[in-house]
Amino acid sequence: MSTRRGEEAAWRVVQEGFDPAREHEMESIFTVGNGYLGVRGALDTPLPGSRADLYISGVYDRKQPGLPYSELEFMTVERGDYPYHELVSLPFPFAVRILVEDTPLDLLEGPWRELRRVLDLARGVLGLRYRFEDGSGRVTTVETLRCASLVNSHLCLQEIAITCENHCVPTVLDAAIDVAALDTDHPHLTALASPVEVPAGVELHCFRTEASDYRVAIASRLTRIGADGDGTRWEVQVPVGGTLRFRRYVTVYTSRDGVDPAPAALAAVGALRWAQFGTLLAEHEAAWAGFWRRADVTVAGSPATEQALRFNAYHLRIATDTDPRTSVAARTLTGRAYEGHVFWDVEIFMLPFYLHTEPAIARSLLEYRHRTLPGAREHAAQLGCRGACYAWESTVTGHDVTPRQIVLKTTRKTIPIFTGTEQIHVTADVAHGVWCYWEATRDGAFMRETGVEILAETARFWASRCEPGTRQYHIRRVVGPDEYHHDVDDNAYTNWMARLNLQRAAQAARWLEELAPERWDLLVGRLGIEREEVEEWRRVGETLFVPQPDARGLIEQFAGFFDLEDRPLAADERFKAPIDRLFEWDRTNAMQVIKQADVLMLFHLFPEAFADDVVAANYRYYEPRTDHGSSLSPAIHAGVAARLGLGEDAERYWRQSLWLDLSNVMNNSALGVHAACMGATWQALVFGFLGLRFDGPVPRPQALRAGRWPHDWRAVALELAWRGQRIPVAVSRQEPA
């Protein structure tokens, strides 16, 4: 019995009680979504100051200067007129207000006895239970359930049950969506009058985004079970102990969906019958069950690990779907940090998870990069180069939306941001993603129609960006993964990835030319590729300087890194990077202090390319100099430490990464969950603790690694999608005889 309870608990995330100071963080964690939309997990009656937002993938608008960037105190200055700068927040579609004989059930005002928020990961539903007792001793229990359908991405479902435990007085449910504070809460929106007649009992809200001119419609229809008809406001009296039950359909459409959103939302909500509600919920749950068959990881001996892995997989799933016009924002559809921008996080940190669980999603994420090639070409031209340079921060067109300056709200101090023009490794990261997809799927159609073009255009960028030296090419003035250093030359990670990009582009070009010469000729004609260009990619790749291990086995992060001031980091300076580190950027730039895994990224991505002693020497050197100011860092350290048999380090970093949002390790989960960290955690498990290798006919783990697992793990099992098959992977710890 207790085992079953443990097993069930590993499928749930539960919050008991209520702490107003942590409410924004809870809203991120308890988000429901389906990749088309995400609704933060606010209380059904959101509190004043709540960030009860609905986000729709791809709906961006011009920057609102009053809204923060990546942290609440980071503001940005003038960002120009680009209309797709910032993910738009829309009103909360699950809002209800409940009154017991004119007394609102209010968590801040009235006494309440119980609050429980349960995210049921297996079913993809969020349940809330509240128990209120007012000044007259009247006890009312409210239970709600909500989800964003995984089957019909435009549909959300909600159930509300109100039990009048010890009273029989008129009880009111008002389910009107709150649009009163558009200016402050949803500043990108202008409310529009409905262009169509709205049937009685149905609510329709129409909006327009200011600069991007998207139209959005949200329709809501609610009924009381046992009553006839629909209505937004209900006043009912039930006998003592009686329960009032309501159900709501919400439909959401935008002009991006190729329809007129208001009639589409109305028609969709109107076409649903109440008798279907149970079936729609069951279909949604069946879709989640299907996902878990592909994505679940069991860790015998550690239900807490299973639970956190499931929480991460849940969030990665609700972050995206198969719409190739959009990708995954750094904080997904759960919050507004980084303004909804897409980074290298997707290809390097998340893609392996999708590749091996939902390859169709992986494909669409790469198609997004194909569709955004025009923006990337413009970006390359702005940087004085040929080909395509992907934006460090991208939204829907591929134009670079990285702020050039950040202003600290409290002091008005500004810092320049170099990443938009210098963190160009993202271009090679995308190319690497294309190659990984090809390796994992052998999807020839994708490679012919999409992959080769990305590889070719990115290789052209590098061929023009690399500078010839006396004997070798060099890449100067970049920011590597470690963002504390800018204007650096020959960053090992960037150069390694650029070389690979050039080599693979040459390889893919040859492949296409041999396999489908007419297709290659078309591409050559369309892109104006000169015959000698492919040879140039090969030659530049071959002669590009890539830092190698020195006599100590160390790879220098960039030219001159070892000459910088070397001051050991105090324990309390790690994981909570002091804000000065960013704001005293010129001083930081002169020190050997690293924000996140940089050289170590190479060992993570290309484990076979480096001997253990080289990996160990670099880990020993760089790890103490890294402050993990980025959530992308701990999982990489966990995986590399697991390879090296540094069990204690591996476990410590693993724990930090696995529970990063559930424990609010970075103290900023209020602004959305950290999707790259979630994807990297999965990789630390699969490539680090299981040591998965792809050097045979099918991927295989290295059973020996089990000796380096956290002490409580007995066995790990999962399935991996690989070239059209599903490969079971199971490893057990060998108990000493």
Ligand code: IFM
């Ligand atoms: O892409 C990352 C970067 O590596 C570190 N800062 C945050 C970005 C978004 O997650």
